[in-house]
Amino acid sequence: MRIEDIPQEPSILDGRLRACYARNAAGRYEVATSKGWEVERIANQLAVGEVNAHIACALAAVRAGKASALAYHMARAHMDARLLAAHSGFWVWQVKRHMQPRHFQRLGEKALRRHADALGIDLATLTGPVPA
DSSP: OBGGGSOBOOOTTTTOOEEEEEEOTTSOEEEEEEOBOHHHHHHHHHHHHHHHHHHHHHHHHHHTTSSOHHHHHHHHTTOOHHHHHHHHSOOHHHHHHHTSHHHHTTOOHHHHHHHHHHHTOOHHHHHSOOOO
């Protein structure tokens, strides 16, 4: 892309500039700035919509008693069982088991704290009621 062809459209950058590489008049690459690109804005809006739908689905499952609060907090932190297991030190099968309400209720404070620390939340948030 040439420097003069760099998109300068409204985007998610809110007036900030992003650095990108483009060819100058001599045909050599150099760093240039861009205000953003409409396609990028649309793609990000779609991605955020998907994430919000996933969080809403997890919240509905918690309210229906099909999942524990852990599932909701994992969705909010953009984590799946494998990622939470890697950060908390549990096995993946243990995390999946903890996502079930009956097993989550039986967890001790030490296990709950490991999950809370891995999710970046405090213990009261993890064990408290999910938002309305």
